Amino acid sequence: MIVAIDGPAASGKGTLAKRVAVHYGLPHLDTGLLYRAVARDALAQGIDLDDAGTAAKVASGLQVATLDDPALRTVGAGEAASRVARHPAVRTALLAYQRSFANRADGAVLDGRDIGTVICPDADVKLFVNASAEVRAMRRFLELTGRGIAVSEASVLADIRARDERDLTRGSAPLVQAPDAVLLETSNLDIDAAFRAAIDLIEAAMSCAGRAG
Numbered sequence: 001m002i003v004a005i006d007g008p009a010a011s012g013k014g015t016l017a018k019r020v021a022v023h024y025g026l027p028h029l030d031t032g033l034l035y036r037a038v039a040r041d042a043l044a045q046g047i048d049l050d051d052a053g054t055a056a057k058v059a060s061g062l063q064v065a066t067l068d069d070p071a072l073r074t075v076g077a078g079e080a081a082s083r084v085a086r087h088p089a090v091r092t093a094l095l096a097y098q099r100s101f102a103n104r105a106d107g108a109v110l111d112g113r114d115i116g117t118v119i120c121p122d123a124d125v126k127l128f129v130n131a132s133a134e135v136r137a138m139r140r141f142l143e144l145t146g147r148g149i150a151v152s153e154a155s156v157l158a159d160i161r162a163r164d165e166r167d168l169t170r171g172s173a174p175l176v177q178a179p180d181a182v183l184l185e186t187s188n189l190d191i192d193a194a195f196r197a198a199i200d201l202i203e204a205a206m207s208c209a210g211r212a213g
């Protein structure tokens with residue numbers, strides 16, 4: 001079973017995807033980490049993030065073993081990632097790895113922005129996780145301050161809005177709900193309730209597919 005989970009920054013899709021993967025015993029790929037790692041490597045090499053050709057070369061040479069680097073989890077890394085993610089050549093360079101991860105024998109759970117639309121258009125289940133920008137900013141604010149990082153609520157909301165703008169308006173694989181994805185609106189749900197709702201939607205989609213097949 002392939003589960004595709006897309007949504008905007010700080011929508012909770014990553015936490016949800018991780019829990020869904022554990023629940024079904026499937027491997028999980030947080031595809032945002034790929035773009036974050038490309039930006040990290042480009043910056044380390046002094047490459048301009050707006051230089052598509054050079055950023056694509058960095059993406060082609062990406063070592064996926066470095067995806068557990070804690071430096072990828074910062075606000076700055078997410079911002080830099082959204083800049084390299086605009087380049088079609090960067091996206092193309094990361095496509096094969098994501099597809100081969102998804103097509104493992106038992107299946108996989110992938111989360112990102114374009115999983116249901118581009119990476120796995122034939123996924124068995126597609127969820128689009130969303131929440132208002134204010135709710136997402138508050139969650140991110142609590143997460144960052146909980147980790148001892150000093151930020152203001154206003155600056156976190158401004159970052160979320162800037163990232164939404166970049167992810168929604170880029171020409172290549174913009175963030176959009178796939179026509180056959182189910183919307184999971186989590187503004188009024190905590191993580192446990194969102195998880196239960198996700199499992200219900202996945203079970204419903206799988207039993208529908210079973211009946212159709």
Ligand code: DC
Pocket residue numbers: 009010031032033035036078081082085086111112113114115163167
């Ligand atoms: O999910 P995240 O916040 O870690 O993603 C960081 C950035 O990477 C995001 O702003 C846009 C980009 N991204 C993307 O373009 N496509 C994906 N499948 C995942 C992330």
